Amino acid sequence: MEPIPKVCMDASSTDAPVNGSILTPSSSLACKPDNYLRTALTERKFVCTAELVLGRDHTCGEAEAFVNEAAQNGIPIISLTDLPGGNPTLPPEAFVSYVLDHGLTPIAHLSGKDGNRSLLEARLHGLARLGVENILALTGDAQKTGIGGQAKPVYDLDSVLILWLIQSLRDGLEYNIGPRARRTTPFSFYPGAVVNPFKVREPDLMMQLYKLQLKVAVGAQYIITQLGYNLRKLHEVKLFMFREGMGHVPLLANIYVPTARIAQRMQAGEIAGCVISDKLLRKLEREKKPQRIQRAASMVAAVQDLGFAGAHIGGYGLTCRDFLSIRETAAEIGSSWRDHLDELVFPYPGEFYLLPPDGNGLSQSKGEYQVTGIKPRASLSQNISERVHRYFIQDGSWGARFFGARLGKDRTENGNDSWRRGFWYKLLQPSFLYRKATLGCISCGDCLQDHLNYAGCSMRWCHKELRNGPCGGSRVNGTCEAHPDLPCIWNLVYLGTLAVGDDPRKFGHILVPPRNWCLDKTNALANRFVGLDNRCKRTAVSPHLRAGVGSGSH
Numbered sequence: 001m002e003p004i005p006k007v008c009m010d011a012s013s014t015d016a017p018v019n020g021s022i023l024t025p026s027s028s029l030a031c032k033p034d035n036y037l038r039t040a041l042t043e044r045k046f047v048c049t050a051e052l053v054l055g056r057d058h059t060c061g062e063a064e065a066f067v068n069e070a071a072q073n074g075i076p077i078i079s080l081t082d083l084p085g086g087n088p089t090l091p092p093e094a095f096v097s098y099v100l101d102h103g104l105t106p107i108a109h110l111s112g113k114d115g116n117r118s119l120l121e122a123r124l125h126g127l128a129r130l131g132v133e134n135i136l137a138l139t140g141d142a143q144k145t146g147i148g149g150q151a152k153p154v155y156d157l158d159s160v161l162i163l164w165l166i167q168s169l170r171d172g173l174e175y176n177i178g179p180r181a182r183r184t185t186p187f188s189f190y191p192g193a194v195v196n197p198f199k200v201r202e203p204d205l206m207m208q209l210y211k212l213q214l215k216v217a218v219g220a221q222y223i224i225t226q227l228g229y230n231l232r233k234l235h236e237v238k239l240f241m242f243r244e245g246m247g248h249v250p251l252l253a254n255i256y257v258p259t260a261r262i263a264q265r266m267q268a269g270e271i272a273g274c275v276i277s278d279k280l281l282r283k284l285e286r287e288k289k290p291q292r293i294q295r296a297a298s299m300v301a302a303v304q305d306l307g308f309a310g311a312h313i314g315g316y317g318l319t320c321r322d323f324l325s326i327r328e329t330a331a332e333i334g335s336s337w338r339d340h341l342d343e344l345v346f347p348y349p350g351e352f353y354l355l356p357p358d359g360n361g362l363s364q365s366k367g368e369y370q371v372t373g374i375k376p377r378a379s380l381s382q383n384i385s386e387r388v389h390r391y392f393i394q395d396g397s398w399g400a401r402f403f404g405a406r407l408g409k410d411r412t413e414n415g416n417d418s419w420r421r422g423f424w425y426k427l428l429q430p431s432f433l434y435r436k437a438t439l440g441c442i443s444c445g446d447c448l449q450d451h452l453n454y455a456g457c458s459m460r461w462c463h464k465e466l467r468n469g470p471c472g473g474s475r476v477n478g479t480c481e482a483h484p485d486l487p488c489i490w491n492l493v494y495l496g497t498l499a500v501g502d503d504p505r506k507f508g509h510i511l512v513p514p515r516n517w518c519l520d521k522t523n524a525l526a527n528r529f530v531g532l533d534n535r536c537k538r539t540a541v542s543p544h545l546r547a548g549v550g551s552g553s554h
């Protein structure tokens with residue numbers, strides 16, 4: 001059994017842990033427990049974390065009872081969700097002090113779905129003030145319920161850009177009050193991120209893996225997987241991380257104990273990004289809780305044996321007793337988990353694997369990646385747009401030089417936005433009509449179509465308006481989590497990139513900055529020619545290079 005994390009005591013206390021007693025909020029600020037997650041992962045100790053889903057009401061007796069029991073039974077890390085499933089719930093900030101005050105370590109999830117970059121930064125300052133270091137950066141599920149109808153999607157920053165913000169806050173973020181330069185107080189967050197390795201199709205999976213590279217490159221210190229029921233796929237992401245220079249990053253497997261009802265909802269796409277085969281569903285419909293606990297324990301034993309850093313355990317109605325039972329049974333199973341492999345690998349018919357099979361139920365660690373060698377056909381509009389870009393828009397082209405000089409002169413002479421009323425700016429206005437007709441341009445003014453190889457605009461066709469790759473929510477047939485009738489645009493981007501002979505691995509190495517809302521409803525082409533858009537602010541990153549803030553292309 002894992003030890004109870006060390007608890008800071010006040011001068012009058014004995015060596016006894018707090019075990020259920022509640023300290024005052026101020027005591028958590030002055031004297032917070034060690035960060036058990038950071039310590040364990042740094043020391044390469046296998047950790048089991050418990051995920052707690054908070055409800056819609058500020059009265060949360062069950063969650064309090066779970067934490068009380070966790071403190072008494074040596075469950076050291078409690079992970080607190082951030083409005084999961086697209087529904088309003090208690091945010092992690094409301095509960096982290098309760099967790100800290102019981103001597104436990106919280107992981108606060110932070111998603112970009114409900115608040116813009118200002119609110120996200122404010123929430124991070126709030127979490128820092130509460131003494132929370134562990135942040136799990138997420139893009140967030142598409143909104144569902146809310147008073148008066150569905151809430152407005154925000155997604156100003158996705159998971160990658162939240163990590164980028166967190167990294168900036170670690171060193172203190174520069175800002176100005178009038179002429180005076182200031183810097184926020186540095187805070188040592190311990191950020192993590194999520195990957196979904198269970199994708200069924202090649203484009204969905206490859207784009208997930210590229211996005212994982214970006215997450216590590218911009219500061220993710222540990223990775224937690226999406227929940228899933230295919231150990232071969234889970235193991236593949238570990239192999240990928242090792243092969244792509246991310247082997248030093250701790251990987252925790254998400255082990256979720258589903259009921260048959262929840263699995264049905266997952267299979268129907270009501271819970272985003274989950275893959276449930278018919279075989280698994282039929283089994284769950286016949287099973288009772290002890291069999292599900294046994295399967296979860298086998299999975300914990302397997303991932304520990306395969307070198308994962310930990311298991312992130314959750315499940316609807318899972319009690320502390322269940323959690324302990326999973327942990328204890330996993331210890332008994334040990335390396336004999338291979339005897340239960342048919343309970344751990346539930347393949348989805350026809351699904352894509354990154355690596356060839358190894359003959360023992362998992363994938364070969366040294367095999368070639370099985371990505372397609374067949375080049376898809378580019379559409380007519382993609383071909384035309386690529387050519388126009390090459391000769392007219394890209395740096396050094398005659399169009400860029402011609403318009404750049406004239407627009408730049410207008411802009412410099414006027415020194416304000418009046419250049420947008422000048423002749424040369426107006427001459428470029430019809431370009432919007434082409435962009436709208438072919439790409440669905442929404443006039444964000446901060447275009448990244450060249451990065452996406454003109455395969456379609458993610459500001460228009462991605463429900464979350466993402467700029468650095470997909471969320472984890474696409475469905476088993478490759479359609480969008482929020483719009484089942486539309487393909488996930490990032491799958492089209494992957495195929496479109498191959499179609500024009502470009503290398504999709506770039507999506508794992510180029511960080512696109514957040515959209516600059518100053519440019520909204522302005523002409524993207526003119527902004528490009530005068531260097532106002534994101535083009536010159538994109539940053540080349542790798543797991544070995546830390547991304548700078550606005551440092552331009554390397």
Ligand code: SF4
Nearest residue numbers: 462470471480481488
């Ligand atoms: S288009 Fe793809 S990335 Fe965008 S919300 Fe839908 S599933 Fe997620």
